[in-house]
Amino acid sequence: MSSTYPSLLARTQRFRLGRPQRLSLTxxxxxxxxxxxxxxxxxxxxxxxxxxxxxVERLLADPLAGENAPTAQEQTRRERARDQGSGIVDYSFDQGVRVVAYTVAQELHRVDPWTxxxxxxxxxxxxxxxxxxxxxxxxxxxxxxxxRLIGADGTGDRTLAEPENPDVTYGLAEHVAAESMDRQRGHWWSPASDRLAVCRVDNGPVATWYLxxxxxxxxxPTAHRYPAAGTANALVSLHLLDRVGGRVDIDFGWDDYEYLVAVVWDAHGLLAVLQNRxxxxxxTVAVDPDTGRVETIAESRDAAWTQIVPGVPSRTASGALVGTADLGDTRYLTVDGQPVTPAGLQVAEVxxxxxxTVLFGASEEPAERHLWTWTPGTGIERVTTRPGRYSGIRAAGTTVVNAATLDGHAVTVSGRTVKxxxxPSPSVPLVSLLRAGERELRTAVLFPAGWQGERLPVLMDPYGGPAAQRVVADRDAYYASQWFADQGFAVIIADGRGTPGRGPRWERAVHGDRSTSLLEDQVxxxxYVAGKHxxxxLTRVGIRGWSAGGYLAALAVLRRPDVFHAAVAGAPVTDHLLYDTHWQERFLGDPRLDPDAYRRSSLIDDAAGLERPLMLIHGLRDDNVYPVHTMRLSAALLAAGRPHTVLPLPGASHMAPGTDLLTPQLRFLREALNIH
Structure with missing residues (x-):
């Protein structure tokens, strides 16, 4: 493939533009x-x-006009949601689907879905x-x-809750909720439409960082409130506001439960999920909307950490509470506290x-994720069969299936495929999935198209973090990896300990140490693959990665230069003290109580030992992994007299920019590994 492929990959957002997304069933x-x-x-x-x-497929709303420059608040929302698109941001509809409200250019619109x-x-x-x-x-x-509240007919626009000072917001998720807890919302309607549960966030205690x-x-410079590990979090509280100005404050005991994880308001009442620091x-607590009193209805505990599972809690029509439980090596689906799924089936999302009927995603094989249902009396049934990664939605017995496989991507419903x-990618990844070594590390291997068995340098291409898997039965995961393979590499991707999909014990194996097992598993x-091929x-092994993968790439050349001979580290977390509270303290604890865990995982003290070529890439507008991570490692390398390469990306955030970043990495790796 020519060098135009990386540009095409960037312009198409990895061939995802033009796909149906954010699907809803009436x-x-x-x-x-x-x-x-x-x-x-x-x-x-x-x-x-x-x-x-x-x-019949019908266009309901076309933004037409160009988008206004997003405000700082909107840029932050998009960054937390990893949203690189434009046009219509989101939409919602009423229970009867008589009207749809949507936002575009940070303005509010409505449309009649019938006319x-x-x-x-x-x-x-x-x-x-x-x-x-x-x-x-x-x-x-x-x-x-x-x-604020405005009538769907455009009348009566008014304020429901006004911030008391510039540090306070109403109705928004704070940084750690949106970035680390998968909670993007900050307000929730009651089923009767007469009240809202509303988050009040006071960012006053949180340190201000600048970009x-x-x-x-x-x-x-742009100011951001960023709660780094071991520092103060935002003060978050929940309040019930009615449409005429009444207010009920909810007392969760915030001194013990610092995090508001989720809020669910359904026909059976109001639930909130809390987590301690x-x-x-x-x-999980039930809230009395009239008094604000709370009652605990479910609780889980773990000596390492309790896992937040998307879609939990929820309730069936009869009021049964749906949740999960980590027992031994399995994450089970529970209904009213009782496990209803078998051992070895790892529940990932409800x-x-x-x-x-409960629709959920779960894995028997980590590289796959299938749709399952649970129904009283019937138990569980698997909805999808072909190897792949599936998600879906269901209403009135109709199920929409979003399928991602090694053959491609499709959204189907009732035998129809949504356009x-x-x-189409001009290259189909040629990936082999295997289990490596005694820990059966899920591993993907890609060779150049048309490879005839000639000797190849190696490129490791991991993520390695607890947020995502890279070794999956989904073609989308391998477009960039196949391009590197076609430039003359054997590309190896391995999911080691700590990555999702293999159960609670596997995930918690990295508790207290984010470096040792990660690196061991890559080696x-x-x-293992070299033994097969x-x-x-093995005298020319490179490694590349982004975010957690960037950390792992830099870690590899700093601590195992005998194995790894060059690295490209994109947006790496080099000092875990500089990442947010909820994410880092989950794995390494509170640095005020156990600073050694952070020292063991930091890269800064390793700088003096760099022996191999290292490229650092960082967006200068990254408000997730701040550029300070790359700057401090670079400064330590310079102080130690260790040459390295830094590629700054002006204006870029933590999301990959819409430009070709693959070609500069390829050139660096070829020179560093003496590939001609």
């Missing part, structure tokens, strides 16, 4: 709403509706997090940190309840 199961752009290089999302009875008639509503702008009430009468949204763009010296206790307008996978040249 409660009667007859229509699917979703966002999709007009083509594979078009990032502007439009709102569509598929009628399952007629098969297609729509209009812009005169809400305050710029706004974010707009949600239509279940009865369709009003939209709650956030503007300048205030929670500036050296390419734009005329612009002032050490993350050893996860508690996609929702349809009547008394996919993405650009073991490399040697003696054509691999």
């Amino acid at each position: 409660p009667d199961g007859r229509r699917v709403l979703f966002l999709r752009s007009r083509g594979g290089e078009d990032p502007v999302r439009l709102l569509w509706q598929l009628d399952l009875e007629t098969g 297609g008639d729509g209009e812009r509503l005169p809400a305050r702008t710029p706004l974010t997090d707009a949600v239509l009430s279940p009865d369709g009468s009003a939209v709650a949204y956030v503007h300048s940190g205030a929670l 500036s763009d050296p390419a734009r010296p005329d612009e002032p 050490p993350q050893t206790v996860l508690r 996609h929702g309840c349809d009547g008394d 996919d307008l993405s650009v 073991d996978a490399l040697h 003696p054509e691999l040249d």
Whole structure:
């Protein structure tokens, strides 16, 4: 493949543009709403509706005009959600699906899904997090940190909760909730549409960090509230606000439970999930909306940490509480506290309840994730069969299946395929999945197309962190890896201890030490594959990665230069003290109580030992892994007289920019490994 492929990969956002996304089923199961752009290089999302009875797909809303420059608050929301698209940001509809509210260019719009008639509503702008009430009468949204309410007909725009000072917001998720707890929301309607549960966030105790763009010296630095490990978190509280100004404050005992993990308000009442600062206790409480009193209805404890599972808790139509439990080597689905799934089936996510049927995602083999259902009396049934990674939604007996396999991607419902307008990749990854060594490390291996057995240098391409797996039965995971393979590498990707999908004990094996087992597993996978393929040249081994993978790449050349001969570390976490509280303290504890765990995992003290070529890449607008990580490691390397390469990315965040970053890495690796 030519050097234009990396640019195409960037422009198409890894061939994902043009795919249907953010799918929703109407409660009667007859229509699917979703966002999709007009083509594979078009990032502007439009709102569509598929009628399952007629098969007719109809455009409901087209942004038409160009997007306004996003505010700092909107940029932050997109970064937390890893949202690189534009056009329609999000949408919501009422229980009867008579009206759909959506936001575009940080403005509020509505559309009739039957007639297609729509209009812009005169809400305050710029706004974010707009949600239509279940009865369709009003939209709650956030503007300048205030929670506001406007009628769905465009009348009666007013403030429900006004910040008391610039450090306070109402209706938004704080940094650690959005980045580390998978909670993007900060307000929730009651089923009766008469009240809202609303987060109040006071960022006053949180340290202020600044980001500036050296390419734009005329612009002032941007201030962010960032709670680094061992420092103060935002003060988060939950309040019940009615539509005429009444307010009930909820007392969770915040001194013990610092984190608000989730809020669920359904026909059976209001639930909240709390977690203590050490993350050893996860508690689900029922809230009395009239008094604010709470009652514990479920609790899990673990000496290392309690795991947050997306979609939990939820409740069936009959009121049964759906959750998970970590018992031994298995993460079970539970109903009213009782495990209902077998040992070895690892529950990853609950996609929702349809009547008394629970739809969930779970793995028997870590590289795959299938859709399953549980129903009283019937038990569990597997919905999907082909190897792949599946997600889905279900309503009124209709299930939408989002399938990602090694053969491609498709969204299907009731025998119909939702149109996919993405650009086909000119290269199909040629990936082999295997189990490496005595720990059966899930490993992917890719060779150049047309490879005839000639000797090849090796490129390790891991992530290695607890947030995601890289070795999966999904073609999307391997486009960049196959490109590197086609440039003359044997590419090896290994998921070691700590990665998801293999059960609680496997995940918690990294507790207290983020470095030793991670590196051991990469070395073991490399040697196992080399034992199977003696054509691999172990005198020329490179490693590349981003974020946690960037940390692992830098760790490899610093601590095992006998094995790894060059590294490209993108957005690496080099000093774990500089990452956020909820994420880091889960694995390494509170540095105020156990600083040694952070020292063992830090790369800064290893700088003087660098013997191999190292490239550091970092976006200068990265408010997740701040550029200080790369700057401090670079400074330590310079102080030790260790040459290295730094590639700064002006204006770029933690998400990969829409430019070719693969070619500079390839050139560096070829020179470092003496490949001609």
